[in-house]
Amino acid sequence: MGLDGDAATASAPAKCILFGEHAVVYGEPAVAVALEQRLQVRIKPAKSWSIDGSSLVAKRHPHIHHLVHALWPTPRDPKPLSVHVSGDIPRASGLGSSAALSVALCAALDASRTSTGGLGNDEMSHLAHMAEATAQSGRASPMDTSTSTLGGVVVLSDKKEDGCEWVFTRELETPEGKRTWEIHTMTPPRDEVYLVLGNTGVHAPTSHQVALVAAALQANPSRINEIRAVGSIARRGLKALQEGDYEAVGHAMSENHIILRNLGVSSDELETLISAALPSSLGAKLTGAGGGGCMVALTRNPKATSEAIELAGGRTLISRLGNPGVTLIKGPKDTFWHE
Numbered sequence: 001m002g003l004d005g006d007a008a009t010a011s012a013p014a015k016c017i018l019f020g021e022h023a024v025v026y027g028e029p030a031v032a033v034a035l036e037q038r039l040q041v042r043i044k045p046a047k048s049w050s051i052d053g054s055s056l057v058a059k060r061h062p063h064i065h066h067l068v069h070a071l072w073p074t075p076r077d078p079k080p081l082s083v084h085v086s087g088d089i090p091r092a093s094g095l096g097s098s099a100a101l102s103v104a105l106c107a108a109l110d111a112s113r114t115s116t117g118g119l120g121n122d123e124m125s126h127l128a129h130m131a132e133a134t135a136q137s138g139r140a141s142p143m144d145t146s147t148s149t150l151g152g153v154v155v156l157s158d159k160k161e162d163g164c165e166w167v168f169t170r171e172l173e174t175p176e177g178k179r180t181w182e183i184h185t186m187t188p189p190r191d192e193v194y195l196v197l198g199n200t201g202v203h204a205p206t207s208h209q210v211a212l213v214a215a216a217l218q219a220n221p222s223r224i225n226e227i228r229a230v231g232s233i234a235r236r237g238l239k240a241l242q243e244g245d246y247e248a249v250g251h252a253m254s255e256n257h258i259i260l261r262n263l264g265v266s267s268d269e270l271e272t273l274i275s276a277a278l279p280s281s282l283g284a285k286l287t288g289a290g291g292g293g294c295m296v297a298l299t300r301n302p303k304a305t306s307e308a309i310e311l312a313g314g315r316t317l318i319s320r321l322g323n324p325g326v327t328l329i330k331g332p333k334d335t336f337w338h339e
Contacts, residue, residue, distance in 0.1 A: 007042060007043065007044040007330060008042070008043050008044075008108040008109075008111040008112045008328070008330060009040060009041065009042040009043075009108060009328075009329040009330040010040070010041055010104045010105070010107035010108040010111070010326060010327060010328045010329060011038045011039065011040040011041070011087070011104055011326070011327050011329055012038065012039055012099075012100040012101075012103040012104040012107070012148040012149070012325065012326040012327070013034040013035055013036070013037065013038050013039075013100060013147075013148055013151060013323050013324065013325065013326075014034070014035040014037040014038065014039070014089040014095040014096050014097065014100055014148075015032045015033065015034055015035060015095060015096035015099065015100075015143070015144055015147040015148055015154075016032060016033055016035055016094075016095060016195055016197060016287050016288075016294075016296050016319070017030060017031070017032045017094075017143065017287050017288060018031045018032065018033060018237060018241070018249070018253060018287075018296070018298075019031045019230070019233060019234035019237040019238070019252060019253065019256050020143075020156070020230055020231065020234040020256070021094075021143075021260070021286075021287065021288060021289065021290070022209075022210070022213050022227070022230070022260065022263065022265060022289075022290075023227045023228075023230035023231050023234070024141040024143050024156055024181070025140075025141050025174075025179070025210060025213075026176075026179070026224070026227050027158040027179055027180070027181070028157075028158065028227060028228065028230060028231030028234065029155065029156060029157035029158065029161070029231055029234045029235055029238065030141070030143055030155075030156045030157075030234055031153065031154070031155050031156075031234060031237060031238050031241065032143050032144070032146075032147040032153070032154050032156075033147070033152070033153050033154075033195070033319075033321050033322050033323075034147050034148065034150075034151040034152055034153075034154075034322060034323045034324070034325060035095065035195070035197075035317070035319040035323060036318075036319040036320065036323050037087070037088045037089050037095065037317055037319065038087050038088065038089065038100070039085065039086070039087035039088075039089045039097060039100040039101055039104055040085070040086050040087050040104065040329070041083060041084070041085055041101065041104040041105045041107075041108050042083075042084045042086075042108070042330075043081045043082065043083050043084075043105075043108045043109065043112060044081065044082055045079060045080070045081060045082075046080050046081055046082035047080060048080050049068075049080045049081060049082075049083075050080075050082045050083065051064060051082075051083045051085070052083070052084060052085055056068075056083070062131070062134055062135040063098055063101055063102045063105070063131040063132070063134075063135055064083060064101075064105060066130065066131040066134045066135075067102060067105055067106055067109060067127060067128070067131050068109065070127055070130065070131070071106070071109050071110065071113065071127070072113075078112070078113075081109075081112070083105065085101060087100070088317075090199055090294075090315075091203075092203045092204055092205055092206070092292075092293060093199050093200075093204070093288065093292075093293040093294045094204070094206075094286070094287045094288015094289055094290070094293035094294045095197065095287070095288060095293075095294055096144035096147065096148055096288070098132065098135065098144070098206070099128060099132060099144030099145045099147075099148045100144075100148045102127075102128035102131045102132060102145060102148075103124065103125070103128045103145055103148040103149050103326050104148075104326060106119070106124050106127050106128050106131075106326075107119075107124065107326050107327075107328050108328070110124070111328055121149055121150060121167070121168075121325075122167075122168045124149055124326065125142065125145050125146050125149040125150070125168070125170075125183075126170070128145035128148070128149065129142040129145045129146070129170060129172070131145075132144065132145055133172055135207065136206060136207045136210060140172065140210075141156065141179075141181065142156065142170040142172075142181055142183065143156050146167075146170070146183045147325075148325065148326060149325050149326050150167065150183075150185055150325045151322070151323055151324045151325025151326075152185050152186075152187065152322040152323075152325070153185065153186050153187065153188060153241070153321065153322050154183065154184070154185055155183070155184040155185070155186055155238060156170075156181045156182070156183055156184075157181065157182050157184070158180065158181065158182070159182060160182050160184070161182070161184055161238070163186065163238075163239075163242045164184035164185065164186040164238075164242075165184055165185050165186065166182060166183075166184050167183045167184060167185055168183050169181070169182055169183070170182075170183060175214075176214070186241070186242065187322070188241045188242065188244060188321065188322075189243075189244030191244060191246055192300060193246050193282070193298055193299065193300055193321065194298075194299055194300070194302040194305075194318055194319065194320060194321075195296055195297070195298060195299075195318070195319050195320070195321060196277065196281070196296070196297045196299055196302050196305045196306050196309065196316055196317070196318050197287070197294050197295070197296050197316060197317040197318075197319070198273040198274075198276075198277065198294060198295045198296075198297070198309035198310075198312075198314035198315070198316055199293070199294050199314055199315045199316070199317070200267065200269035200270055200273060200292050200293060200294070200295075200313075200314060201269075201292075201314075201315065202267060202269050202291070202292025202293065203292060204267075204288075204289055204290065204291035204292035204293040205289075206288070206289040208289075208291070209265055209289035209290055209291045210289065212264065212265065212291075213263060213264075213265065216263065216264065223263070226259050226262065226263055229259055230256060230259050230260070233252050233255050233256045233259070234252075234256070236248075236252050237249055237252030237253065237256070240252060246282055246298065246300075247282055249282065249283065249298060250281065250282025250283025250284075250298045251282070251283055252283070253282075253283035253284065253285045253296070253298060254278070254283040254284060254285060256285050257274065257284065257285030257286060260285065260286055260290060261286075265286070265289065265290030265291055266286055266290055266291075267290065267291055267292050269292060269313075270286045270290065270292070270293075270295050272312050272313065272314075273295045273309050273312050273313070273314040274286070274295050274297075275312075276308045276309050276311065276312035276314075277295070277297035277299075277305050277308055277309050278297075279308070280297075280299060280301050280304040280305045280308055281297035281298060281299040281301075281305050282297075282298045282299060282300070283297070283298050284296065284297040284298070295309075295314075297309070302318045306318060
């Protein structure tokens with residue numbers, strides 16, 4: 001199978017977790033938003049498979065390798081493609097760059113197939129989630145891939161939540177057992193609030209941080225109470241978000257961070273940026289896996305918060321809450337899958 005046309009290009013957004021990272025892997029609720037920052041994938045026919053000019057190697061590019069083989073089961077292999085990735089999502093920073101890659105690539109690859117195509121949100125999100133799980137030793141919540149696919153504000157929980165629109169169910173066999181998540185979307189009341197992301201510049205692979213928490217729980221099973229506490233804060237934060245009480249949202253974010261710090265997934269660099277942001281924001285916390293990467297502040301004064309973070313040594317991005325999900329920019333037809 002080849003391309004239906006000479007190329008296909010798709011883009012998908014970064015994500016920021018407001019509540020629930022790490023705990024979401026263990027079935028607790030979490031809330032994420034799609035950011036304005038995006039990653040773009042362009043594929044076109046080539047003589048051999050490549051990614052940004054380098055040969056496609058399974059160990060180096062697990063997400064891409066998984067999706068290619070998932071979408072073209074043997075023996076119906078596709079003709080070789082070159083894959084070019086661009087965008088403004090910093091890697092290994094907790095903003096879901098790998099999920100955005102998986103989702104955008106899935107959309108572009110799907111558009112490139114001649115005899116099949118037209119994957120829906122559910123199928124695309126599922127394929128991207130499986131690619132993430134493959135790259136993360138079987139442990140991956142569907143948070144990043146769901147948010148990158150659907151856009152807006154996404155809620156994951158172990159049950160169907162009131163006040164949200166349920167979209168689909170996700171299941172995954174992890175080393176700790178089978179996990180099930182219910183994925184929802186919601187539209188919070190509009191307000192002049194912004195997210196300011198502060199990047200420490202410290203490389204922090206998600207798989208390492210997820211394994212760190214798993215090891216801590218194995219060594220001391222009573223620490224599951226900290227995971228449960230994160231879940232309680234996430235429910236409280238979700239309720240505040242539904243009511244448009246952004247002061248309470250910010251307070252829940254700061255509470256969430258204290259527990260994540262106690263779990264050992266923060267860092268000196270993150271603590272410095274969070275301390276700098278707090279005086280001008282409603283709340284602040286690390287976002288994503290931790291160990292470096294990014295923090296996020298909810299603020300009504302993004303300029304002051306951004307300047308404070310940069311003075312403390314961070315690089316900043318600013319985004320409103322909720323942005324479009326995966327988009328096929330060029331292919332057989334232009335499509336917004338999130339609509």
